[in-house]
Amino acid sequence: MDIDKQLLSAAERLFDRDGFNATGMGRLVRESKLSSRTVYKHIGNKNALMARVLAARQQRFFEQTDFTSTTTLFASLRNWSATEGARGCLFFRALAETGGDIRDIADEVTAYHRMLRARIADLVARETGTVDDDLTDQILALFEGATAAATYRGTAVIDAASACAQQLIAAGAPQ
Known part of the structure; x- marks a missing residue:
């Protein structure tokens, strides 16, 4: 592994499990099994590392998420949660922990949410035949809500959100 x-x-595993603030650089060095000099040479500081983790996670998430239909979207979320763990959205957690005050991190969070909304907007337009900002926001809220609720309700809550999203799409599609 390079x-x-x-x-x-190592950083994603620690940030995702323990949070940004609770993960110190010494722990990152130990977990990565790299020297501190190597770690700092490659990342500069913890803020930059978190931003890189978020960028890599965003890429992996969008590669593994199927935006073909509402059904496949929520099935992808269920698979992601089963594989990665149902701990809520790392982007929301990173933003909450840093208060939006660390520009590199806030920029990555904004980029992720912008892309997620755009992909859902495209899905809505394909499934209903029309651009509908309200319906896009409703599906987005169900998706993000299911991500959060899965932390305490389990991944079955994703199926409930999927059923609701499918009803909304059906109601928004021309008859």
Whole structure:
């Protein structure tokens, strides 16, 4: 495994499990099994590392998420949660922990949410035949709500959100 992958993998695992603030650089160095000099040379600081983790996670998430239909969207979320764990959205958690005050992190969070909304808007337009900002926001809220609710209700709540989203899409589609 190359150094970047080794470092990003360890950092994502720690940030996702324990949070940004609770994860110190010493722990990142130990978990990555790299020297502190190597870690700092590759990332600069913890803020930059978190931003890189978020960028890599965004890429992986969108590669694994099927935006073909409402059904496949929520099935992808269920698979993601089963594989990655149902701990809520790392982007929301990173933003909440940092208060939006760390520009690199806030920029990655904004980019993720912008892309997620755009992909859902495209899905809505394909399934209903029309651009509908309200319906897009409703599906987005169900998706993000299911992500959060899965932390305490389990992944079955994603199926409930999917059923609701499918009803909304059906109601928004021309008859």
